[in-house]
Amino acid sequence: MPSSVVAHMDYNKSKRVLRITYTSGMVYDYLSVPVEVYNEMLAADSKGQYLNYSIKGKYRYKKVKVG
Numbered sequence: 001m002p003s004s005v006v007a008h009m010d011y012n013k014s015k016r017v018l019r020i021t022y023t024s025g026m027v028y029d030y031l032s033v034p035v036e037v038y039n040e041m042l043a044a045d046s047k048g049q050y051l052n053y054s055i056k057g058k059y060r061y062k063k064v065k066v067g
Contacts, residue, residue: 005048011038019064020051027064030055 008021011033018033020039037054044050 001049006051009038009041009047011035011051018055018059025066027066029064030059030061035058 003023005023006020007023007025010019011017013035014052016032016034018038019027020030021027037063041047041050054055057064
């Protein structure tokens with residue numbers, strides 16, 4: 001999953017939480033994300049562009065403390 005913005009992503013189906021680890025090291029949980037949106041992001045040519053247009057500003061989020 002090469003991306004200049006997204007280093008890693010995980011999805012918790014039961015909680016519908018999409019966890020994005022950015023290349024900067026910051027980690028955010030996006031809440032109430034449908035599995036279809038996660039699958040679309042997996043298939044997207046540009047993860048960062050998909051994130052900006054289809055997730056940011058559309059789903060609540062919280063910053064995850066790392067370490």
